[in-house]
Amino acid sequence: MLRVPALFLAAAHIQAGEASGLLTGFLHPISGLDHVLAMIAVGLWGAQLGPPAVWVLPVAFPMVMALGGTLGLMGVSLPGVEIGIALSAIVLGVLVLAEARPPLAVAALVVGFFAVFHGHAHGTELPAGESGLLYSVGFVVATGCLHAVGIALGVVHRWSPGRIALRAAGAMVALAGGAFLFRALA
């Protein structure tokens, strides 16, 4: 029994800052409504489109977002980041509302394009002194979980009332995106 606290003490000493890195990274994508809505919308749209888009889009988003995050971390400036994020909510919301069915490559390009803005915003906001690896793990896992939430909600697409509900959700995301855009331009 006496060994247990010693073990934790040792771990806390050696891995100082790492737990906070994981937690901070996990909380970062879910701390802003603009990010949350856009990422859930990606999942909703993927669910509407069905396989393979249902997993290609949530694969494309985190990878391109990480690229945007890297640009932000390296100090590469990107104009109109907040506007791009707001537009992502509007466009993705409208696509869900319209139940748009473009070719898979086009859908992935749309999602990837907006992912750059989300990633860049996160990259420039990352706090100094955190564990880079654990922060990145938390960050990517949280993003993936948000997509998963969207996909899970999108299961209702199988039923007629569910399809209407999904489209209504898309309209709400687009409206919220309009509010974000207003704020970004104000």
Place this chain on the structure above:
Amino acid sequence: MRTAARAAIAAIAFTGLVPGEAGAHLVTTGLGPFYDGISHFALTPEDLLPVLAFALFAGLSGPSAGRAVLFVLPVAWLSGGLLGLSRSTELLMPALTAATLLVLGALVALDRRLPMVVVAGLAAALGLFHGYLNGTAKLGALGLSGVAATLFVVVALVAAYVVSLRAPWSRIAVRVAGSWLVAISILMLGWAFRAG
């Protein structure tokens, strides 16, 4: 495969002949250097994540590749560790870990079957590299044995689970995990070369 098993046993037995010294900056469990090695591996994401990634890749590559990795990776890790015991390194660890994860994550995400020799070669390269870094961290021979034993268990459990997956969606889930590893590695590269 029996040859690989014999090599693994011989390598682990050899560590008993090498004097080990636990480094002051490593995790100290109070249970001895073997358990310190296990704790070090479990609490070091720079080591743990690439191994998990390789176990996923080995599982996707099939039972034969999985069995090869099961023995090659721990032996290579141990060998690299023993080589690194009396050396120090100035390697840029975060960037190298990121590069390793990028390659492994891409292999998992793409789900490309490679010849078993290539898979075993990659396992050897990963093991030698990370083992060497563990050795330069003065983990000690017994500590390295703890790491190798843990590697064996982790690879066995994860690779066997992935091999057992039959539903198409379950393999896709593994590939999605691979894409997450790619995303993590890209972000890590950003951290490694962070401005300011």
